[in-house]
Amino acid sequence: MDNPLRVNIATVLEAERRQRRLRHQDMAQLFHTSPGKGLAYRTYIKTARRRNNVTLRTLDMMARSLRISIATLLTAKTDIEPWIHELGDQSIRRRLGAIINSERERRNLLCYQMAELIGVSEITFAKLERGAGNISVDTIAGIAKSLCLDPTTFLFQDQIACDPSPQT
Numbered sequence: 001m002d003n004p005l006r007v008n009i010a011t012v013l014e015a016e017r018r019q020r021r022l023r024h025q026d027m028a029q030l031f032h033t034s035p036g037k038g039l040a041y042r043t044y045i046k047t048a049r050r051r052n053n054v055t056l057r058t059l060d061m062m063a064r065s066l067r068i069s070i071a072t073l074l075t076a077k078t079d080i081e082p083w084i085h086e087l088g089d090q091s092i093r094r095r096l097g098a099i100i101n102s103e104r105e106r107r108n109l110l111c112y113q114m115a116e117l118i119g120v121s122e123i124t125f126a127k128l129e130r131g132a133g134n135i136s137v138d139t140i141a142g143i144a145k146s147l148c149l150d151p152t153t154f155l156f157q158d159q160i161a162c163d164p165s166p167q168t
Helices: 004-020 024-029 041-048 056-066 070-075 089-106 111-118 122-130 137-146
Strands: none
Touching: 004 024, 004 041, 004 056, 004 070, 004 137, 024 041, 041 056, 056 070, 056 089, 089 111, 089 122, 089 137, 111 122, 111 137
16 A cells, blocks of 8 residues: 555654664664563564554654654644644544544445445444544555545644545
């Protein structure tokens, strides 16, 4: 999958690593919150090389360790509205659920139809709509693509700009 979120995350990680003048091993050590807890080097390096379908929880841990926002990791921008920097993984999941629900209602689709449209199972759809579960960046990008939204910005817009014609 061509996922701009993976590209943005890798771009920010590399910029942070260079700014801090760290080797990859040292950068990975930043993500260890306590002994035995944290991000494995392998997970970090695969994420930095865009080969890992990282989840929002992992991004939250990375963002906190780097003292940046999840939004910065997802968009590769720092010049975004201040309220967006305050969003954590749970609030982003809730926003995604609200977007999915409003899009489903706007398109006048049943839950199973919306699940098919965005390419997930009905069980996964129910979790997404409730803002539950640990959502990956590939899932976010896939949902955005299926709804014709920009995956790097749709979660952070006050109002979602969508195609006015419902698709059935």
